Amino acid sequence: MREVFAYSAASAVGLAVDVGLLWSLVELAGWHYLLAATIAFVGGTVVVYLLSVGFIFRHRRIKDRRLEFALFATIGVLGVMVNLVVLKVAVDVADVHYLVGKLASIAFTFSLNFGLRRGLLFTRPLARRLSSH
Numbered sequence: 001m002r003e004v005f006a007y008s009a010a011s012a013v014g015l016a017v018d019v020g021l022l023w024s025l026v027e028l029a030g031w032h033y034l035l036a037a038t039i040a041f042v043g044g045t046v047v048v049y050l051l052s053v054g055f056i057f058r059h060r061r062i063k064d065r066r067l068e069f070a071l072f073a074t075i076g077v078l079g080v081m082v083n084l085v086v087l088k089v090a091v092d093v094a095d096v097h098y099l100v101g102k103l104a105s106i107a108f109t110f111s112l113n114f115g116l117r118r119g120l121l122f123t124r125p126l127a128r129r130l131s132s133h
Helices: 002-028 033-056 065-093 098-120 126-131
Strands: none
Touching: 002 033, 002 098, 033 065, 033 098, 065 098
16 A cells, blocks of 8 residues: 555656646647657656656566666556547547646556556566565
8 A cells, every 4th residue: 555655646746747848848849739748758757667666666576677667668658658549539529628638647547557567567576475475
């Protein structure tokens, strides 16, 4: 349960980076909202990764940190895809502001990212779990 709360807090920080970049790239730089959303999501993902490995998860299944980050980012790509689909539907179909669409995508991407990252990256390997009983 500690990890869920800590990951939620880290996700809030990552979300602040994500939404701040999204707004800045759209409103200040004039980028298309879908391109801006992709770049912003990546920025938030890097923040959540650093917080995850530094403060949240006690166990790490993969020893090679480059591979671990690659898998973390791959899971993030799934999150980006979900994020973009929800944004596209919200803006182009439901005709709502892109930031409202971003809010709608949060629940989907948080659940997907936490579940996959926790299960695939931040648990003890099966052999160590069995030997600790």
